[in-house]
Amino acid sequence: MDLISAERLESMSSMEKIRLILSKVKRGNIVVLEMGLTPEEEVKLIEMTMTEIRLDEFSGIEIESYPVKNESTFLNKILGKSGIKTRMTVIGPANQLRTIEKDKYQISTKVSVGD
């Protein structure tokens, strides 16, 4: 399992983040992002995942996060910043990570080792 810090994520472009996540997940790692992806990055990750699916090798990802928080302030609007605050996210291979339950306060997952 790899925990990736907010500092590292902040220094990366969207495509670098997606490439990093997919390469780790395809190797069978579970990735926990301290600061998650923006909605645009999430949808790009899903799109890239679809292009990487191989019938007997890689069936996709399991990804779980909470909805982003929109904390736009007057100052952010003036500076042209979005104010979107991303949340902690867990991503893993679909055949190894399975969500058991998710609600407003907790995400419970089951990890299978040595598939």
Added chain:
Amino acid sequence: MSVIRSLKMNFAVWIKWIFGKKRARIGIYGPPNAGKTTLANRIVKDWSGIETGGISHIPHETRRAMRTDGVIINANGSSIELDIVDTPGMATKIDFREFMAYGLEEEEAKRRAKEATEGVIEAIKWLENLDGILLVMDSTEDPYTQVNVTVVGNMEARKLPLLIVANKMDLPKAAPSRIKAAFPQHPIVTISALEGSNIDDLYVAIARHFG
């Protein structure tokens, strides 16, 4: 030449303003088997008499976006012309073995899986060309799926109108209150696309939110 084009555009705007008719391109989104095509069929059939796509209990039945233009909905004293895009089910994983569990042969299951991945990409591409979204959720399922969270987040980031359709209210396990609790910041209409229950409430909401 540009003056003539400008006059034509202004004329079109004036016609729309005088007759109060608005136009919007909306996408029907949601996870597989939420009832998106059943809803698209219902809307298009109710207002234009045409059926758009086949339905099935096997996930990813719709693997190409189906577009129907010029569906005019009259509700609550206003009129809106919709271009409706029924999109393939959004998913983060597609395993051909799941289709075999529904009785499909291996080759057919693999073909369906490949087409389904292409369908998800097509649905994502459409996000950039819409004026709003009907996000269809299955009221009997957990609403906190990542597909729902991602679609809602994208609509909020793009500042586009979103109407959540809590479908399958006819089923005993339906619990639309869970959807309301999960996404309290967005309007929700509870319906059964299959039986047509509450469908008039949906048309009023569509006219209000996308008009």
